[in-house]
Amino acid sequence: MPIQTKAYAAKSPTTPLEPFSFERRDPGDHDVAIEILYCGICHSDIHQARDEWGGAKYPMVPGHEIVGRVTRVGRAVRKFKAGDTVGVGCFVDSCRECPSCKKGNEQYCTGHVSFTYNGTEKDQKTLTQGGYSTAITVDENYVLNIPKGIPLEQAAPLLCAGITTYSPLRKWGVNKDHKVAVVGLGGLGHMAVKLAAALGAEVTVLSTSMAKEGDAKRLGAAYFASTKNEKTFETLSEHFDFIIDTVSAPHDLNSYLNLLKIDGTMILVGVPSEPAAVHAFSLIPKRRSLAGSLIGGIRETQEMLNFCAEKGIASDVEVISPQKINEAYERVLRGDVKYRFVIDLSTL
Numbered sequence: 001m002p003i004q005t006k007a008y009a010a011k012s013p014t015t016p017l018e019p020f021s022f023e024r025r026d027p028g029d030h031d032v033a034i035e036i037l038y039c040g041i042c043h044s045d046i047h048q049a050r051d052e053w054g055g056a057k058y059p060m061v062p063g064h065e066i067v068g069r070v071t072r073v074g075r076a077v078r079k080f081k082a083g084d085t086v087g088v089g090c091f092v093d094s095c096r097e098c099p100s101c102k103k104g105n106e107q108y109c110t111g112h113v114s115f116t117y118n119g120t121e122k123d124q125k126t127l128t129q130g131g132y133s134t135a136i137t138v139d140e141n142y143v144l145n146i147p148k149g150i151p152l153e154q155a156a157p158l159l160c161a162g163i164t165t166y167s168p169l170r171k172w173g174v175n176k177d178h179k180v181a182v183v184g185l186g187g188l189g190h191m192a193v194k195l196a197a198a199l200g201a202e203v204t205v206l207s208t209s210m211a212k213e214g215d216a217k218r219l220g221a222a223y224f225a226s227t228k229n230e231k232t233f234e235t236l237s238e239h240f241d242f243i244i245d246t247v248s249a250p251h252d253l254n255s256y257l258n259l260l261k262i263d264g265t266m267i268l269v270g271v272p273s274e275p276a277a278v279h280a281f282s283l284i285p286k287r288r289s290l291a292g293s294l295i296g297g298i299r300e301t302q303e304m305l306n307f308c309a310e311k312g313i314a315s316d317v318e319v320i321s322p323q324k325i326n327e328a329y330e331r332v333l334r335g336d337v338k339y340r341f342v343i344d345l346s347t348l
Contacts, residue, residue: 002026003033006348007133008322009059013051016326020059022129024137029076032143034086039131040065040157040317041341043187043248044271046329048118052273057118063131063343064090064116065159067152077140085152087144087305088136089159090295091115093122096141104299106142132325134348144302147309154314157187157340158305160295161315165192165244166304167296168267169199176200178241182221183256185212187332188246188269190316190339193219196244198311204240206232206256215338219316233258238286246270257282257290265289317342 002023009020027033045062047053066088070080080086094101095111106113114121117130130136146155165188174180180201182192189205196203197220204223205216213224225232236259243256243266250272257266257278264286278290296304308314316339320328328341 003135003137005133005135007061007129008325008348009061009129009132010049010056011059013049013056017049017062017132017329020061022061024135027072027074027137029074030139030141031074031137032070032077032080032086032140033072033137034066034068034088034135034143035071036066036068036131036134036136036345038067038153038156038319039063039133039343039345040160040315041325041328041332041343042157042160043332044160046332047248047271047273049329053271055118057127060118061129061132062117063133064088065156065161065342066116066131066136067146067156067159068136071135073140079140080143080145085146087146087155087159088116088131088138088142089144089163089301091119092128092138092142104297106297107295132322132343132345134345142298144298144305147305149309149312150305150314153319153342153344154317155305156342157191157315157317158308159301161187161191161340162195162308163296163301163304164188164269164293165246166195166307167300168244168269168291168293169195170300171293172242172265172267174199174201174242178202179204179239181206181236181240181243181256181259183207183227183243183245184247184270185209185216185219185339186246186335187315187337187340189244190215190219192244192246192269193221194313197221198307198313204236209335238262240264242267244269248272250274250276252276253290254279254282257288260286260288262286263288265291268292315340319344322348
């Protein structure tokens, strides 16, 4: 029988999220039914609920930082059993046949990727609904094991903020020989600091808010600099091997590119609502690169979770009830959270 599910949903781009009920599918042979315990609030949830990126489908239940407990499994499931603590990230299926999927980079699937919400299932008709809900049913191949030792509410944001910053650090081989700047100290930025520091890099936080200096150093940064101070861009010119840009608001990329050494790379993981202008001379004279990175595949996400458990890393969170989702959205936009809101779904 279908699973009756309570949720909070956006019914339009201009109205607050409100209580919503719908049905999840009964687990098939390869499915895992999950009782959702916690779900993080990502800035992209706000962008999509308010249709700031276009293509929004309503009603929309956001949420792709999901931690829960397995309640049932299909008869062919071998990876999980009832009672296991598991996670679900930004997608719940992919074509499994394209080169990207075969390499374990399902996030770059060139067939059909089923995003956890505001997407469609493999039939490309049934809308996916996310983790601001009490239950979800997912194919076992897209479910992650949450290692013991990570508090469950602090594990939830790892499924997006954690892997979004871990993947480029691994892709570009960041290590103890590198100087890394993290632009912005929010949900993504605070994880970038923790992970880069754990990989041995010398980390500098670049922020508009001097009030975050103490937190930056507590999280693992060796240095902090204010980007409101024009001298910062002179002092740190050609200083960094890598820059992880986590900012979701419009800003001048050229100023930051000039902080890179020869052959340095700036990696975008934040998504502003407007395109940015980049001058060729910010790149050409020092053979710099401007790159982007999107979450990570299932295998890499599990690697990240295991790494976090080994290093004692988790997200800094503020746990809220579902009734405070709309208030939390406004606080995210004001930067008034340290550093990720997580919804306690047990109260829904």
